[in-house]
Amino acid sequence: MMYTPHTKNDVEAMLAAIGRENIDHLFQEIPEKYRFPKLDLPKALTELEAQAELQEIASANATTKDMISFLGAGVYDHYIPVAIDSLLRRSEFYTSYTPYQPEISQGTLQAIFEYQSLICALTGMDVSNASHYDGATAAAEAVIMAYHNFKGKRNKIVVSRIVNPQYRKVIHTYTQGYENISIVGDDAFTDSTLNHQELAALLDIDTALLLIQYPDFFGNIYDYRQLIEQAHAYGALVAVSVNPMSLGLLTPPGEFGADIVIGEGQPLGIPLSYGGPYLGIFATKKELVRKIAGRIVGQTTDVNGQLAYVLTLTAREQHIRREKSTSNICSNQGLMALASTIYLSLLGKNGLKQVAELCYQKAHYAADRISRIKGFSIKYSSTPFFNEFVVHCPKPVSLINLALQDHLILGGYDLSQEYPELPNHMLVAVTEKLSKEDIDAFCEALEEVTQ
Amino acid sequence: MEFPAELKYQKTDEWVKVVDDVAIIGISDFAQNQLSDLVFVEFNNESGDKVVKGDAFGVVESVKAASDVFYPVSGELIEVNNSLADNPEILNKDPYGEGWMLKIRMSDPTELDSLLDWESYQQDTRDR
């Protein structure tokens, strides 16, 4: 299938205009022995055949429609209002480029400005950027921003073990070139669940950043105010990683002392899509605005005095600072930020509160029922949680989940993979998409596969 | 383009005015013209810090560029011009007067000898 419109006549006329005999003559600068390799690829498909092939590939998957899913651990199967995709499909949005020419990009720019504003409203922070790739890279950028904020005078990053394991891995990857940075706190011996004081004990005047999660990776909600005060007493910055959906219900980190809020925006109208593309939320206080990596949109006026939107603070970015920039980020997640902007606008203050409450209630119902199954208990039963909780199971989670597949159920996340100190512990997530019948079926199946 | 004769200069476009053992430092008229309208000024050190010639003392940022600025002498940083934070445009309007950036008590005044006089600096800007 070719999308090139050239006819034979076109090609002849164009070659004549540039004084070439044939197309091959355009490639004489390629070293001859490497020129025009044969590519061994399957025969080209037409659109009709491509549809059939991709459909067949897709049908080799089981989806959260085919099976009842209790998987969370950072990304969640929430309902996506259909209006979002119909707007995302407008080619003015998705086939346009980064808005470097503001005069013909006001649609994209205004949408990003609204995104930034909505994130500030949700998180309680002063300023947001136009997004990072995902929650994990937003966390890594927060670490790097904190490091540069102290100009290399503080080298310690304290990270709670109950921050999403993937975020912690990505932070290690991103900081391996910064030889002075040391990351502490995320080992199995520092208990950052109930007793934050073990984490607090690691704080000192060499600490650039404390990174905690809210609700944490196990789903638990903690009052971090005292811990944050302790970090601030040492002059360290505090970054809080959030599930933005939970902020439909919970006090936002901007109100309890966070300097930086990061998180995964996928719950806000973005499909699961097997891992991406997602949305990295990054918001901070106004004092740190010039330290933020990534694109930012600001309001201004045009030459006629009319309100207009532009990319601003661009002097910080890679295309100007080059090797002196603090981050290499170029793209943001434009279309995903747009999706979350439309989601938050559509749901609004009432809708987001409603969906957050539905998740909360259904999760609590599930926890309640599971706690009554023989052999099962809720691990952090006296700690409040949002829509995820840890279940101590009578058998390894991998075995339970294998058996559940026959019941067309996708069981929760096996925590033993990343937390060897928690064998037989399952992280169960519940969203508004699950009905009481779904939850009851899960509980019945759990009982059946473990008796 | 002004190049006051009583000042000394660096190729990185900073000027120095010497008053007893104190060096007053800023950026040249040529520099502010190159950068055009400045929007932000950031300092790397605070009063009381010991600083070293050649290290970066901060960043001056305009819409289209962000440039490092460098200490022309070593010593103790005694004062930073805090009014530049709110009004960076002073650097454009009056780079040699109100637009001064910092004051250093020099630890080694012989470092001044390696700086350029106004004619050499002017020539240097022409050669670029």
Place this chain on the structure above:
Amino acid sequence: MIEKTVFELSAEGRTGFQFPDLDVPSYELPQDFLRQQLPLPEMSEIDVVRHFTRISQKNYAVDIGLYPLGSCTMKYNPKINEEMARLPGFALTHPHQPIVTTQGNLFLMYTLQEWLKEISGFAAVTLEPAAGAQGELVGALIIRKYHHQNRQVGRKNILIPDSAHGTNPATSSMVGFDVISIPSDSRGNVSIEAIAPYCDDQLAGLMLTNPNTLGLFDENVTKVIDMIHQAGGLVYGDGANMNALLGIVKPAELGIDIMHFNLHKTFSTPHGGGGPGSGPVGVTTTLKDFLPDPIVTVIEEGDEETPPLFGFSHPAQTIGQIKSFYGHFGVLIRAYTYIAMHSADGLRNISEMAVLNANYLLSKVRQKYTLPYERQCMHEFVVEGVWDDVPGIHALDIAKRLMDFGYHPPTNYFPLIVHEALMIEPTETESKENLDAFAETLNRIADEARLNPELLHSAPHSTPVGRCDELKAARDLVLCCWSDNLSE
């Protein structure tokens, strides 16, 4: 027409979306943690749809017209790709699902890895990086780790041509390298003389974009790569300009050790107003153990009756995980569909037509625009947006005036080594008529510059907004609907 923000369009009590009623018992909410206020807008669905539809109409896009941005490859985004990415069989799969339930996804990713290997000649490919810049970070981290494994930690110098994209030096700094900028020679090639003194035991490697951002194929590419290798360094290829090389040359065969692809450039996945992109990275056999974690592999071979079982493996010396999960899967589906529908002949046709289009367009404008390097271009070219006899006109003015004729301007002021650069890449999906019309407009603007320069200075006139005050935007920061002046 000013369009209010969603906050300004809000009205108390309005709602845009209803959820079903609660069907389980009600449990007590965590009183200590409930937020008091949630200052989000309240809009009806029709208001939301109208608002975003109206603002979309202020955008220019590939689906509207030519978008000649150099090194961005703004080619047509096939609609079939959009349909395939949305198949529920793909979209409703959770990344933590057991691999036996996602064999379709894993097959697609594995096959795409194999295809990218075939197209580029590399021995192994990761699909994990989220964008080109992340692909570069992967490349730089691999170079660093490779040298560390060989106990050569002193290798700190990365050579980067002065024509390189800003992400190249930015990435190198993030990894702790020292950036050495290498000038280009008079023919636009990387200067061999400038490289030679750095070919020692402090050399980590060279980052090379080929064709470069001038649109020129480096005439000394194999020699330069050889010099770097002889000195013990590695060569990283920035694959942003791969649109000129599909079926024309395999970069790995030229000697490149690591290269990133931009799926949102070469492989037609949409730019989305700034993302999401995808930046897979290919490496030689020597480096495959350093790839990010995880890689899609065949866990169990199949036979005539059973397909192979696909899953994930962990490269033995991995630099680590670079982002969550496995890559921008939704973008990968689009690239897979694109390659499946083109195959070898289709891919080669892309590059042939891309290079033909660029050379043809250049031939039509070079009477009026100065070409700094007297050479045939590849898929893009750079001209100067300035004339000695019209001192008041700059590339910016030409760019703004183009908008009045319904075009998006080319990239301007990049690469930095050309004065008032205009970097033009038509791509292969433009017809001869489109190129003729665009050339005519560029030439007309060149005439206007002499006869009526005020038209350029005051341009654009026919766009939703005029030239914007970027100084004001940077000084009086308004980045959020209600904090009026952040610089207070």
